[in-house]
Amino acid sequence: MRKAVFLDRDGVINRLILNPKTGEYEPPHSPEELDLYPGVISSLHSLMEAGFYLFLVSNQPDYAKGKTTLEEIKAVHNKLDEIFKENKIIFQDYYYCYHHPQGIVPKYSYVCECRKPKPYFLLKAAKDYSIDLSGSWMIGDRDSDIECGNAAGTRTILIEEEHSAGYRGISAPDFFAGDICEAVKIILEFSKKFPT
Ligand SMILES: [Mg+2]
Ligand SMILES: [Zn+2]
Incomplete structure (x- = not known):
């Protein structure tokens, strides 16, 4: 069985972008807006070297909400x-949920099975990659990421990204980190202390 690190995307790997129309920090809506945090690449390399499989798990409801197109996503x-x-x-898989329960595009607007915090x-x-979830980790910047990891039985790290602070406060992560670099250090130190 392999161990994995499941990573949320926006606010963890890439920056949230101020949308002048809404005044809110949102996911990038075009490739030009995709801006990775410093140290992401080397942090991900460290996880791969330590034997972790990488998976991206991201809610992308902005097409369902009428804010962008599927093509831009x-x-x-x-x-x-x-x-x-x-x-x-190497990410073994990218998992995106495009749904939202209160969206405006009917085909994508319903209570789906794949939206975090559900652990789908x-x-x-x-199941597909023989992952030992109890030896795996979920990293995210919102309560929904932590609740997703907790529901699946992984360890969890909450990144306290400044622009997503309004989406945190009720979940119980195993660790807190300032950014992905700190989160990966926690995982590597933990793996050294408690080798499997
Ligand atoms: Mg996020
Ligand atoms: Zn979904």
């Missing part, structure tokens, strides 16, 4: 995938 993903490939970062994608990865 895919273009942002393709840019991210390209950056990872150029840097020899983590359980799917465990």
Whole structure:
């Protein structure tokens, strides 16, 4: 059985972007807005070297909400995938939920099974890739990420990203971190202390 690190995307791997129309910090809506935090690539390399499989688990409801197009969402993903490939970062799978319960695009607006905090994608990865969830980790910047990891039985790290502070406060992560670099240090130190 393999161990994995499940990573949320926006606010963990790439910055949230101020949308002047809403005044809110939102996911990038075009490839040009995709801006990775410093140290992401080397942090992901460290996890791969330590033997972890990497999975991306991301809610992307902004098409369902009428804020962007599916094409733009895919273009942002393709840019991210390209950056990872150029840097020899291997994600075993990318899991995106495009749904939202209160969206305005009927086909994508319902209570789905795959939206975090539901652990659907983590359980799917465990089955499809023989992942030991109890030896795995979920990293995210919102309570929904932590609740997702807790529901799946992983350890959890909450990143206290400044622009997503309004989405935190009720979940119980195992660890807190300032950014992905700190989160990865926690995982590597923990793995050294408690080797499996
Ligand atoms: Mg996030
Ligand atoms: Zn979904």
